[in-house]
Amino acid sequence: MAQGRILIIDDDPDITEAMTVVLENRGYEVAGAADGSEGMEQLKANRPDVIILDVMMRTRQEGFELSRELKTNPDYKDIPILMLTAVKEKTGLDFKPTAGDESWLPVEEFLDKPVKPDVLLEKVQSLLQKR
Amino acid sequence: MEGLLESTSLIRRAYWLVGLRWVAIVSLAVATFVAQRFLHVHLPATSLYAIAGILLAYNFVLYDLLRYWTRGGKEASPGRVGSIITFQISADLLILSTILHFSGGIENPFAFFFVFHMIIASILCSKLQSYLQATLAVFLFGAVASLEALGWMHHYDLVGFAGHGLYTYPVFVFGFLFVFAVTLYLVVYMTTSIVAQLRLRQEGYERANALLQERQRTCELANSQLQEKDKLKNEYVLRVTHDIKGHLAAIQSTLDVVLGGMLGPISEKNKDFVGRAHRRTIKCLEFISALLKLTRMKLTGRLAAEPFSLRDCLLNALTLTQNRARDKAITVTHRIDASIETITGEAVLIEETITNILFNAVKYTPEGGKVSLEAKDEGHTVRVTVSDSGIGIPEEAVLHIFEEFYRAENARAAERDGTGLGLAFAKQVVERHGGRIWGKNNPTDGSTFSFTLPKATSRGQ
Numbered sequence: 001m002a003q004g005r006i007l008i009i010d011d012d013p014d015i016t017e018a019m020t021v022v023l024e025n026r027g028y029e030v031a032g033a034a035d036g037s038e039g040m041e042q043l044k045a046n047r048p049d050v051i052i053l054d055v056m057m058r059t060r061q062e063g064f065e066l067s068r069e070l071k072t073n074p075d076y077k078d079i080p081i082l083m084l085t086a087v088k089e090k091t092g093l094d095f096k097p098t099a100g101d102e103s104w105l106p107v108e109e110f111l112d113k114p115v116k117p118d119v120l121l122e123k124v125q126s127l128l129q130k131r
Numbered sequence: 132m133e134g135l136l137e138s139t140s141l142i143r144r145a146y147w148l149v150g151l152r153w154v155a156i157v158s159l160a161v162a163t164f165v166a167q168r169f170l171h172v173h174l175p176a177t178s179l180y181a182i183a184g185i186l187l188a189y190n191f192v193l194y195d196l197l198r199y200w201t202r203g204g205k206e207a208s209p210g211r212v213g214s215i216i217t218f219q220i221s222a223d224l225l226i227l228s229t230i231l232h233f234s235g236g237i238e239n240p241f242a243f244f245f246v247f248h249m250i251i252a253s254i255l256c257s258k259l260q261s262y263l264q265a266t267l268a269v270f271l272f273g274a275v276a277s278l279e280a281l282g283w284m285h286h287y288d289l290v291g292f293a294g295h296g297l298y299t300y301p302v303f304v305f306g307f308l309f310v311f312a313v314t315l316y317l318v319v320y321m322t323t324s325i326v327a328q329l330r331l332r333q334e335g336y337e338r339a340n341a342l343l344q345e346r347q348r349t350c351e352l353a354n355s356q357l358q359e360k361d362k363l364k365n366e367y368v369l370r371v372t373h374d375i376k377g378h379l380a381a382i383q384s385t386l387d388v389v390l391g392g393m394l395g396p397i398s399e400k401n402k403d404f405v406g407r408a409h410r411r412t413i414k415c416l417e418f419i420s421a422l423l424k425l426t427r428m429k430l431t432g433r434l435a436a437e438p439f440s441l442r443d444c445l446l447n448a449l450t451l452t453q454n455r456a457r458d459k460a461i462t463v464t465h466r467i468d469a470s471i472e473t474i475t476g477e478a479v480l481i482e483e484t485i486t487n488i489l490f491n492a493v494k495y496t497p498e499g500g501k502v503s504l505e506a507k508d509e510g511h512t513v514r515v516t517v518s519d520s521g522i523g524i525p526e527e528a529v530l531h532i533f534e535e536f537y538r539a540e541n542a543r544a545a546e547r548d549g550t551g552l553g554l555a556f557a558k559q560v561v562e563r564h565g566g567r568i569w570g571k572n573n574p575t576d577g578s579t580f581s582f583t584l585p586k587a588t589s590r591g592q
Contacts, residue, residue: 012377018384025393114380114416117387 004128005029007048009039022117036066050127052082067107080127081107141212144255145197148219152190159183173290178233220252220264228271235289237276237298249315253322261323265315273308280304369426376419383412414548421552428559439478442471448485455493465504474586480560487553488517488580494546496521512583520577532570533558
């Protein structure tokens with residue numbers, strides 16, 4: 001059984017719960033938050049090992065803003081972030097961030113929604129190992 | 132001559148007359164000199180030179196007057212210039228009559244020069260004014276000839292040119308004046324008719340021109356309104372598809388959980404039906420994603436163009452295609468010119484376009500068929516051609532295959548799923564880069580799709 005605590009911040013409860021089932025099935029401990037501020041509360045209460053963050057929540061920018069906030073905060077900057085629908089939302093295309101892009105959006109991984117269960121598990125596992 | 136018609140200002144006509152007069156003055160002086168010196172014709176040369184001098188002074192005054200009226204580029208009043216034109220022509224008739232009086236009267240063939248004045252009047256003045264000028268000319272010249280014939284006015288003999296006393300023969304004088312008058316009126320009649328036709332035609336041109344400009348403005352306006360509406364439509368489509376995509380993503384994620392048995396085992400029958408729903412969701416998502424991609428592209432103003440390796444793009448697309456082709460035992464071959472390397476453009480878009488076209492070729496080619504890619508260096512451009520041994524394009528579909536949502540009859544039959552957006556996307560990408568894309572049937576079987584890309588793209592649209 002895999003070990004680790006995952007925080008999912010997404011305003012779509014169906015997606016959050018589906019991912020929760022997938023991740024819990026693999027043995028991860030999962031917490032969900034519906035928006036940025038709830039996410040911050042969860043972070044403070046119980047520090048996760050990986051954050052899964054939806055880019056578009058109440059506003060188009062909420063996910064981006066939260067990721068920047070986390071990466072500039074010394075307490076949280078080491079927590080890897082898996083961002084959903086990041087680059088594709090911006091350019092309409094599916095591609096990996098290049099070296100230059102990391103300063104633009106400080107997250108470790110991008111995935112387009114919907115994420116297949118095996119892809120999700122694989123990414124989470126690789127992020128946990130990177131830590 | 133058209134320049135002297137309605138479209139030009141009166142002032143230019145007035146200047147034209149002044150210009151002609153300079154020529155007339157010089158000609159008068161030269162003719163007098165030549166007639167006297169070389170033809171040995173007896174002439175009152177002093178009087179004629181004096182007339183040339185007066186004419187010169189008169190023309191200078193007119194020239195300065197015109198300049199004074201139009202100084203600083205301002206437009207002289209049409210009434211003023213119109214009356215000075217009428218005055219000039221009348222004065223010229225008087226001067227010509229005077230010159231003729233001093234040079235043999237009716238015996239001087241320069242009397243024909245009245246014809247020129249009639250032509251000028253017919254071009255510059257109204258019909259009525261022209262006939263009045265003709266009447267004035269007939270009156271003035273008739274007066275000179277009659278008074279000389281009657282002996283009431285001195286007659287200057289053109290010794291060495293005309294027969295002696297001809298000017299006193301009543302039949303000659305009467306006949307000459309009659310033909311003279313008829314000639315002048317006929318000239319006025321003919322010239323004014325021609326000029327009227329020309330004016331009419333020119334007015335027609337100008338009206339047509341104005342109408343055309345009006346139409347063009349209307350078209351431009353309609354076009355910009357259309358573009359604005361198209362943009363609104365695209366923004367609407369973008370919003371709608373984005374929302375639908377969110378829901379579809381949630382459906383797929385939940386179905387993934389059920390199908391994966393993560394909530395406990397499900398019966399085969401349940402699994403079959405949930406699986407069907409799952410597959411349809413995937414197809415729907417593919418469609419929505421393609422529509423989103425195309426719409427975003429239409430709404431984005433510029434390309435993020437930078438140098439990239441077209442060779443790598445082609446090889447990546449080929450690798451992806453090989454995997455699909457293997458399942459259908461389709462042979463994929465390629466020939467890329469050695470000189471094809473770096474071009475300027477948006478690499479991801481171009482790779483996706485090439486992949487789209489290659490995937491199409493595999494999709495619509497039966498098992499065991501052939502797909503080939505060729506990339507040719509054509510100097511400033513690169514031409515990429517994908518040929519297959521597939522089902523081809525029906526005659527009636529050739530013109531429509533690049534339209535959004537269009538799918539040819541045989542393509543539908545061969546492959547039920549398909550967005551009808553792949554080639555529309557490819558066309559957008561290629562045209563944004565300043566290239567061209569087209570598809571046609573092969574002589575034997577299958578079809579060929581080609582597109583060109585400039586090596587250096589600077590176009591933003």
